[in-house]
Amino acid sequence: MTYSGKVRVGGPAEAHELGELIISKVAVGPMENNAYLLRCRETGEQLLIDAAAEPGTLLRLIGPDGLRTVVTTHQHPDHWQALAEVVAATGALTCAGREDAAGIPVPTDAPLDDGDVVRVGRVELGVRHLRGHTPGSVALVYDDPDGAPHVFTGDSLFPGGVGNTRGDAAAFQQLIGDVEERLFTPLPDETWIYPGHGDDTSLGAERPHLGEWRARGW
Template identity: 70%
Template structure:
């Protein structure tokens, strides 16, 4: 079946099958968060992005093979409600942005800085530090050697604009970071956000001047 990235709370996961990586996307309540399980096809090692909520759903998606690691994209509470339970059940190593780690109540084993590499089996993800939605938000970029890049943006980029900011300085910082570190990727880059449907950089890029003008 063709991957669409359209999921709903209580519904099935949608699976994006790439040559080296399988990406399973599921929605959990009560704030319709997206969580992603990445599985290296060569090694079957798995990584979870955002143990947002509903540990039972996430652990079912993870399955008997478990996960080696879990990455929290940022410190907002709706992105780590199930983290303690998932880590206890799986023994997974925890990753989060260095400047957000103190705001996450589960200890961060590996504080992440801009440009750091996080591996899942033979697959490498590159962290991009984005300041504005929170001080230490990270996006994860998978530069697929067989196709276009894929980027997991947390709450920093959605279809229709950047994530929420609370003042003009944070908005400008987030927009500058997105343009420098994310929109430098090609238009075909697939965007997996922390809430809602997926998009592509090509679909969002023409709206950057509009976002700048409106200030959110």
């Protein structure tokens, strides 16, 4: 099946198969969150991004090969409702942005800072700290040696804009500044974006609208 990035709660996962990495995307309720399971082709090691909800759904996706690591993109509860159950079932190492770790009720084994690297088997994911939606939101960047980069943005970047900053002008300026500096500036238009909710997008699709987002303030 061709990967579309369009998944719905109650529907099947979709797999984006790359040369060194398989990315499986599933939607879970009740907030229609996306969770992403990354599998290193060479070693079979797996990493989950956001144990958002529906632990049964996530554990079925993980399957019998187990889970090495789970990364929580930020501290909002809809992104960690299944974290305790997934960790209890798999013994996975937990990671989250340093400034958000205290807001996640499952202890964080490895706090993340901008520029850190998270590994899944032979694959490396670069950490980008994107402040504004929450103090410690992080994105993960996979620089595919065979193609365009792939970025898991949590709730910091979506099709059509950056994440919700709840009317806080300073937080909005911080978030759009970080997104521009740490994603749009260093990465090419072909970069694939996997958000915390909804369909995928690309930096190229969103780049022409950065000025509009700044002007509207959200």
